[in-house]
Amino acid sequence: MAEPSRTTGQIKAVCLDIDDTLVDSERASREGLRALVGTDRAWQVWRRITDEHFGDHAAGDGDFDATSAARTRAFFAAFGHEIDDAELARRESDRMAAMRRAWRLFDDALPCLDWLRATGLRLVAITNAPSAYQRRKMADVGLAGTFDTVLLSEEVGAAKPDPRIFAAACGGLGLRPEEVVHVGDRLDADAVGAVRAGMHGVWLDRRDTGRAAPDGVRVISSLFDLPELLVCDLPAVPRPAAAPAVVGEVVGLSR
Ligand SMILES: [Mg+2]
CATH class of the missing domain: 1.10.150 (DNA polymerase; domain 1)
Incomplete structure (x- = not known):
């Protein structure tokens, strides 16, 4: 395992759920x-x-x-x-x-991933699913080479919200939990699970239900909202040197 980072408070990695977060x-x-x-x-x-x-x-x-x-x-x-x-x-x-x-990616998936990649943050997939099935799905939708690390519950031996799968993500990256954000569509399994593991938890409420989230859980209704959340609400996420054009289009800044 890599030596934990010595820098405090800085977000170094973003973890994303797959089903109903990136893939519809x-x-x-x-x-x-x-x-x-x-x-x-x-x-x-x-x-x-x-x-x-x-x-x-x-x-x-x-x-x-x-x-x-x-x-x-x-x-x-x-x-x-x-x-x-x-x-x-x-x-x-x-x-x-x-x-x-x-199997399709949501429209906001690739722009968000492009933006995240441009920040230099490390990207991790954390997904509760049988391994062969999930890897085939990720390959089918073009996500096979997207992540620095892919953590599948079947391979880790623990499924979200079990803190062991979040700890495995942080340990594998050599990062402390407070340096890592996890984003997913399930309030309990993804966002609350991440917060309980000491990470920053973001609930992707795609139906915009307005349901109250527990303390410490941040809420977005689209992955288009993730860049702003990371830059404005979380400590020291690096801004990309040049925002991918498609994100600029979303916020009305490009061309
Ligand atoms: Mg999901």
């Missing part, structure tokens, strides 16, 4: 559900059964394909429908293909 994963999952049954009207049932089967995608507990198949079988069973193994395999294959075709 809910939209892709809905497309998968449409491929499975022709509609996403039962989205809430699908999500509940998914949560029951996968939980927080914690540490390497089980076979991802088998768990996916069991989830889909349970979904059909919830509507009183039994499907045999061959039909299940065919439908799962169609669902996965549809979902992969639908």
